[in-house]
Amino acid sequence: MFDQRLRDLRQQLRVRDIDCLALVPGFNLQYLTGENFFLLERPFIAFIPADEDADWIIMIPELEAPAWERTVPFKATLFPWTDENGPDDAMRQAAEKLAGISTLGVEYLRMRVLEQNLISCFLPDVRIAMGEAVLDPVRMHKDSAEIGSLRRAVQVLETALEDVVSSVRPGMIEREICNRLTSAVLQSGGEMVPLEPLVQSGPNAALPHGRTEERRVEAGDMLLIDFTTTVGGYYADMTRTFVVGKQPDERLHDVYAAVQAANRAGREAVRPGATCQDVDRAARKPIIDAGFGEYFIHRTGHGLGLDVHEAPGIVEGNETILEEDMVFTIEPGVYIDGWGGVRIEDNVLVTSDGHESLTTFDRSLRIIGA
Numbered sequence: 001m002f003d004q005r006l007r008d009l010r011q012q013l014r015v016r017d018i019d020c021l022a023l024v025p026g027f028n029l030q031y032l033t034g035e036n037f038f039l040l041e042r043p044f045i046a047f048i049p050a051d052e053d054a055d056w057i058i059m060i061p062e063l064e065a066p067a068w069e070r071t072v073p074f075k076a077t078l079f080p081w082t083d084e085n086g087p088d089d090a091m092r093q094a095a096e097k098l099a100g101i102s103t104l105g106v107e108y109l110r111m112r113v114l115e116q117n118l119i120s121c122f123l124p125d126v127r128i129a130m131g132e133a134v135l136d137p138v139r140m141h142k143d144s145a146e147i148g149s150l151r152r153a154v155q156v157l158e159t160a161l162e163d164v165v166s167s168v169r170p171g172m173i174e175r176e177i178c179n180r181l182t183s184a185v186l187q188s189g190g191e192m193v194p195l196e197p198l199v200q201s202g203p204n205a206a207l208p209h210g211r212t213e214e215r216r217v218e219a220g221d222m223l224l225i226d227f228t229t230t231v232g233g234y235y236a237d238m239t240r241t242f243v244v245g246k247q248p249d250e251r252l253h254d255v256y257a258a259v260q261a262a263n264r265a266g267r268e269a270v271r272p273g274a275t276c277q278d279v280d281r282a283a284r285k286p287i288i289d290a291g292f293g294e295y296f297i298h299r300t301g302h303g304l305g306l307d308v309h310e311a312p313g314i315v316e317g318n319e320t321i322l323e324e325d326m327v328f329t330i331e332p333g334v335y336i337d338g339w340g341g342v343r344i345e346d347n348v349l350v351t352s353d354g355h356e357s358l359t360t361f362d363r364s365l366r367i368i369g370a
Contacts, residue, residue, distance in 0.1 A: 020049045200223075222248075239344060269282035301329035
């Protein structure tokens with residue numbers, strides 16, 4: 001599996017005329033090696049030449065070197081450094097081994113100024129390119145093991161959500177519901193809760209990335225719950241919006257119906273050959289037609305994998321063509337300041353002839369705690 005990923009990555013490097021890729025510890029390095037190294041105060045850079053036969057060049061803290069040698073399945077030349085001596089000499093030696101490269105891909109979204117300064121100092125003449133251009137096309141396509149982990153993570157979320165919402169009552173505090181949800185996710189088999197659940201009630205639900213607060217949930221409130229977990233390191237990410245304690249008013253009913261139609265239209269637009277932009281437009285149309293277009297203020301979705309937000313982005317202007325085994329969210333929403341918001345988020349897999357929604361939790365307007 002890791003050999004194939006490395007071959008695919010090196011092919012992308014050659015196609016884009018990038019001589020070498022530099023990675024720091026994080027999801028991209030984990031994807032290629034299977035090992036999750038720490039990114040702390042010590043600089044650590046793995047250089048991957050495009051040449052199929054070339055060794056990796058690793059500038060690595062000495063205390064991490066044994067883990068690399070024991071677990072990583074690729075030929076590598078290591079240049080360890082100690083806390084006493086610092087990284088400069090190790091980086092100088094690594095740069096000498098990389099003397100022939102002219103273009104270096106780096107992680108624009110992850111590399112710190114610390115590592116970038118070392119590269120600038122010891123490889124001053126290289127042209128820097130965006131590493132995501134070679135990483136994203138490889139990571140977007142999930143293999144069977146990755147899809148299996150995603151399925152199990154979804155099952156954890158759905159089990160936990162049903163367990164918690166069946167016990168919600170008016171008068172509970174958002175933080176209390178959040179804590180119950182965190183516990184339920186772990187008890188249901190989630191590895192961790194990497195991001196605190198968003199439990200937002202009433203007007204708090206108008207913030208797409210708001211925070212769980214000490215607000216008391218009142219009868220008639222909408223209750224938006226957005227939460228994640230990982231299984232096998234892979235993220236599931238789901239949102240459902242409920243009504244607490246009594247029948248919704250007409251406005252809430254209308255907003256929910258528009259978002260529900262948008263979620264369905266977005267999922268139905270997913271198929272091989274469609275573009276990310278096509279799906280975003282399909283999801284956006286029912287909300288615009290219902291008169292709420294100005295309140296749909298974010299993209300329709302994002303990719304899922306080792307990271308909770310990765311490629312592809314389901315957004316206007318992204319003409320990436322959907323292909324089998326891509327996985328991403330469909331999560332249209334309407335957010336009205338001072339009133340509240342509704343979002344319905346599913347995790348969708350592109351299949352050979354269409355799509356499969358990995359999430360199946362009921363999308364209808366549900367009254368809880370009555």
